[in-house]
Amino acid sequence: MQKIDQYMHEFLSELNYEPILTMSSKLQGGKKLRSKLLLKIANENETSYKICAIIELIHAASLLHDDVIDEAKLRRGVKSINAEFGAKNAIMLGDILYSKAFYELSLLDLKLAKVISNAVVKLSIGELMDVNLSETFNTNKNAYLQMIYNKTAVLIEASARSGAILAGLDEDDFAEYGKNLGLAFQIVDDLLDIQGDEQTLGKPAMNDFKEGKTTLAYMYLYEKLNPQDQAILQGYYKKDLNESEVAWIKNKMHECQIFEQVHQELNVYANNALKAIEKYNIKDLEDIIKSMIERDF
Known part of the structure; x- marks a missing residue:
């Protein structure tokens, strides 16, 4: 899972805007069920790691928007992004994660x-x-x-x-x-x-x-x-x-x-x-x- 986290960090670092990294660092890692599933089927290689990182960005974006919709104060036991940084920032971070994921996806198959x-x-x-x-x-x-x-x-x-x-x-x-x-x-x-x-x-x-x-x-x-x-x-x-x-x-x-x-x-x-x-x-x-x-x- 560290390799996937590394790719996610690299993808977001490329955007060169510190608030993105600050807020995304507060995201809870979760079980990474989707990544574990993909890797069990496809085995581990650079392409499968990248696909996993893209899917995890998409999943994280959906949770950010979900928490705003539900006005959730907690996510896995800690403050949600919307509770800590405000709903507007949470929505925009979600949009950024979605957009970056789609960009990286466009470079692949x-x-x-x-x-x-x-x-x-x-x-x-x-x-x-x-x-x-x-x-x-x-x-x-x-x-x-x-x-x-x-x-x-x-x-x-x-x-x-x-x-x-x-x-x-x-x-x-x-x-x-x-x-x-x-x-x-x-x-x-x-x-x-x-x-x-x-x-x-x-x-x-x-x-x-x-x-x-x-x-x-x-x-x-x-x-x-x-x-x-x-x-x-x-x-x-x-x-x-x-x-x-x-x-x-x-x-x-x-x-x-x-x-x-x-x-x-x-x-x-x-x-x-x-x-x-x-x-x-x-x-x-x-x-x-x-x-x-x-x-x-």
Whole structure:
């Protein structure tokens, strides 16, 4: 991962403007799932490192804009860029990261450029879908799944596809793996927001519901509640919840076995991902699925 960080730093240093380096130095590194995935498929070489650095710049840019939209104060346990430097600076830094990534992408293979740039278009559409779905209590599961595919899974899918292109493998098989991995990844994130704690998550627990994100667990719970309890759940939507209200939601989820239901769906995506690449027998990709599902942050 150090090689990828080095390329990212070089790309931004070329812009020769100190505030960019100051703010970007505060970005939290994260898991680099997309880079790890690409390198496991394509192996390590200078081209794959550069593609990883480009994808990480794009991912960082999307998180900067996401935090501004959500007015998030924390990112992985530390001050978000918008909280520390202001929303205007965060937006412009995101634009710079996107633009520099596209410039570097233009210097590489055209096919890879098409795959990644198309993913970024869908990613941006996913952000817009997320904003629109957050306006009301959403009970449309298909709309939610389409949104998380665009917002989260599509860049993971593009990373896997790019790795396959670099390695001369069947890109559709690995794209299918990446798509299902991405969907499962977001569903785990959504579960952790409910089941985790602030210290582990690096952000307030159950923050998604406060921000207007009705994830699978809330949708499934709503389906199983009686009309009176449905009204209570909707009354908690976008609200600063106190301890008793948080306990009410969690107790209802346990009573209705919501977590088990979500885990069943999660396992479907995980199995679909593994099935897509089973003929290649790449244990590292199997391990990525396992570690992603079993993570606690």
